[in-house]
Amino acid sequence: MTGRLQEQTGALVAANEQLDTRRAFIEAVLSSVTAGVIALDESGRILLVNRSAQNLLKPEGEEIEGHSLEDVTSELAEFMSGEARDANVVVAAAEGGQRTLAVKRVRYADGSVLTFDDITDQLSDQRRAAWSDIARRIAHEIKNPLTPIQLAAERLQRRYGNEVQSDRDTFERLTGTIVRQVGDLRRMVDEFSNFARMPKPVFRHENVHEIARAALFLHEVAHPGIGFSIEPPSGKIAMVCDRRQLSQALTNVVKNAVEAIEARRNRGETNFEGDRVDLKVRRENDQVIIDVTDTGVGLPQERERLTEPYMTTRVRGTGLGLAIVKKIVEEHLGEIAFLDRNGGGTHVRIAFDADRLESLAEEVPGEPSTPLADDGEYDEEGPL
Structure with a gap:
C-alpha cells in the first residue's frame, strides 16, 4: 500500500510539473505574439489575457484578469453576444481616439477564446x-x-x-x-x-527652429490682427529632416490655427485672451517636439478623423491639408496629436524621434555630413 501511495504521489507530482511546464510554455507563446488573446469563461469573465491584449485595452497597467469583459470593453462584449465568428470591431482606445480590431472567436465547452489584431494603421x-x-x-x-x-x-x-x-x-x-x-x-x-505625388523626402541636417520661425513669419505678415509668438525667440535645434516638407507641414498647421481663429470671429465669439497663435520648439531627450496652440473654435467631435483625406470642417476646404501634414510627419518617423488647449482652442503636438532620423541623413557633395554644431553661427535676420 505504501508503495502504491508513493507511486501515485510521484505520478501526481510529475503531472503537476508537466502542467506547470505546459502553462509556462503557453504563457511564453502568448506573450510573444502580437495578436491580442483573451480566454473567457461561460459567464464572460476573463480567465487569461496576454500582453498584447493587456497593453491595448489597459496600457496603464491595471490588471484585467478576473474582470468581466463588459467592464473592460463594451464593444468586444457586444461582439461576443452575437453569433458572428469574426468581424472588424471599433473600440475606444485607452489613450484616446478609436482603434479598429480584426476579431475572431472560438467557442469551447466552458467558454471562449477571443483573438484580435489592431488593423487601424x-x-x-x-x-x-x-x-x-x-x-x-x-x-x-x-x-x-x-x-x-x-x-x-x-x-x-x-x-x-x-x-x-x-x-x-x-x-x-x-x-x-x-x-x-x-x-x-x-x-x-x-x-x-x-x-x-508627395516626393520622397531628402534628409539633411537642418535647424528646426529656423524652419518653424519661417512658417510662422509668413502668416504673421498676412494677419496683423493676430498675435504670433515662437518660443524660444531664437536658437538652434538641429534635426535631420526634409526642410521643404517640414516647412510645408508647419505652414499648414499654422494656417489651420489662423482659420480656426477667423471661424470663431465669424461666429461673433470673443476671447478675453486675445487672438493668438503660439509655437514652441524644444529638444527633449531623443525627441524634437513642436507645439502649436491657438485660441480658435477648437476641435470637432470627430477629431480622430481630422487627418483623413477630404475630411474638412471648412466650407471651401479640400480636406487635404492635414492629410499631407500627417503623411510628412510619418515619413519623418514622427507622430501628430490633436489636443484641447487650456482656456479654449486647439493644441497640435508633433514629436519626432531625432535619434532615429540621424541615421537617415544623406551626404550632399560639398556639404558637411555632420550635424550643426551647437556653437555655430546663426543668422537672426529672419526668414528670406
Missing part, C-alpha cells in the same frame, strides 16, 4: 492609397480644361474690354470672376497633386 494606409489614386485622377481631369478657360477669359478682357459699352462693369466683373475661380481651382488641383 493598415486600414488607414489602404484608405490613403485609395484617396491618392482618386486625387491623381481628379487633378488630371480638372487640370486639362483650366488653361483654355483662363486664356479665353483673359483674351475676352484684352480684346473686348474697351469695346463693350453697355454694362461694361458687369462684363469686367464676370470675366474677372472666371479668372479668379480658375485660380482657385488651380490651387485645389495643386493640393490634389501634392497629396497624390
